[in-house]
Amino acid sequence: MVMESGVDAGRNPRERYRAQVRDEVKRHAWEQIAANGVTALSLNAIAKEMGMTGPALYRYFAGRDELITALIRDAYRSLADTVRAAHEAGTTAVALAAVIREWALSDPQRYLLIYGTPVPGYHAPDDITAISDEILAVLLEVCGTAEETPQSPFDVFLGMDRRWAGKLLASSPTVHRALSFWTRLQGVLSLELSGHLTPMGFDPGLLLAEEVADL
Amino acid sequence: MVMESGVDAGRNPRERYRAQVRDEVKRHAWEQIAANGVTALSLNAIAKEMGMTGPALYRYFAGRDELITALIRDAYRSLADTVRAAHEAGTTAVALAAVIREWALSDPQRYLLIYGTPVPGYHAPDDITAISDEILAVLLEVCGTAEETPQSPFDVFLGMDRRWAGKLLASSPTVHRALSFWTRLQGVLSLELSGHLTPMGFDPGLLLAEEVADL
Structure with missing residues (x-):
């Protein structure tokens, strides 16, 4: 997997944290795709798995x-x-x-x-x-x-x-x-x-x- | 579309009706696939579109x-x-x-x-x-x-x-x-x-x- 959090040059802690969360969302997304197909991808389901609210997750991916x-x-x-x-x-x-x-x-x-x-x-x-x-x-x-x-x-x-x-x-x-x-x-x-x-x-x-x- | 109701030889009215319903279910299924992908296929949603209950539809397709x-x-x-x-x-x-x-x-x-x-x-x-x-x-x-x-x-x-x-x-x-x-x-x-x-x-x-x- 290509990691957004892998390259840290010139990024502040807030940006690194954002990259880590985005990576984690993507990991869950790949699991969902393998299990149910890409058309069944659900940001709300990913938020639930990560213990976040839907709106909180939407700050990382707009949709x-x-x-x-x-x-x-x-x-x-x-x-x-x-x-x-x-x-x-x-x-x-x-x-x-x-x-x-x-x-x-x-x-x-x-x-x-x-x-x-x-x-x-x-x-x-x-x-x-x-x-x-x-x-x-x-x-x-x-x-x-x-x-x-x-x-x-x-x-x-x-x-x-x-x-x-x-x-x-x-x-x-x-x-x-x-x-x-x-x-x-x-x-x-x-x-x-x-x-x-x-x-x-x-x-x-x-x-x-x-x-x-x-x- | 291949029609199950197209070949009527040797079938009684009940069998013909069954073939017609199965054809209609398949027509709705192709529409769902085009709109949302095959993994989003839902028998309950098809039943609703056809004005049937889920259990009634399952008599035509077991799943x-x-x-x-x-x-x-x-x-x-x-x-x-x-x-x-x-x-x-x-x-x-x-x-x-x-x-x-x-x-x-x-x-x-x-x-x-x-x-x-x-x-x-x-x-x-x-x-x-x-x-x-x-x-x-x-x-x-x-x-x-x-x-x-x-x-x-x-x-x-x-x-x-x-x-x-x-x-x-x-x-x-x-x-x-x-x-x-x-x-x-x-x-x-x-x-x-x-x-x-x-x-x-x-x-x-x-x-x-x-x-x-x-x-």
Whole structure:
């Protein structure tokens, strides 16, 4: 879990206490999500567990959506740190996929909060996408290649419409490879975490390794 | 929606009435799922909306899990029928992927109930897998190929451990191709339906077509 109370530099006791309470609220929230699903998240129930009144808790999180946003931000932060650390250690695409799978399996609720069924009525704020852009930037470096000629109709399309990838200066074949990498990784993980691969009896890691090996 | 009251052959008025009430309960359940998520599903709330008492409703569904199972069974039935109809019309793998995507987009909640975040505490009964085996059988036919020599370590593994695919008599390369097809399809659909492709501004159908074209 990403701890708000973990970094104390330049904070006074009141701010540290606030961070500790927010961390504790988030710990209870993850337990509720595992037990009943994210849509059943209740700030009043968390307040009760913590021996606080509802209104007192609302001083730490203004509402359900702010709490969900904090959880999603922590989850993305943890994923982005994991991905960047692997990249700095000189990972290949196949090894990176295995690292991300391990990250997802170590805490499925955290993965599912980002990539699972959307929470009805919840909309993530724009700054969340800044963290996902960090992840994308690493993917584009890992999937970069010498061969820069657009090969397929989708490559050509990606070259024309650079709304999202433009600022990252990657070539269309690289963007296409990064998208394929991400698609296949998400395919294995979503099937594995929703239990659809269990009856098949093989190691999903083998499937994943081959899916991302020949991009 | 798959209607229990749609097939009346050999049923008496009491059975028809029962099927109609069950259909109405399921309609309310889908509305609740869209509004609040599947974990917030409440038989008592549905009973209230239908002007019934809770105990009266429980004569039609013995509990939340039985209702969820009925919804999952309907969703699988609809997907299996869609897949089989495409196969009988002589579909290619690329066209089949597009048909399944259309099915998912036409009713995202139905897709997400099968492939999205698992419902905490819910376990599907074994007979549900019989319907998913129907879908697998079509995939294996569509992904069948003349080239039957195991190519990769995963192919060889699939050839040795035939716990799940054994009865379907497909070769390991065909099973591997069907798994890749399904993985990539699920990857695109889960990213698309959880909103992760929206900011990228391209047509996910283009990505999907290329992902399943070169299996």
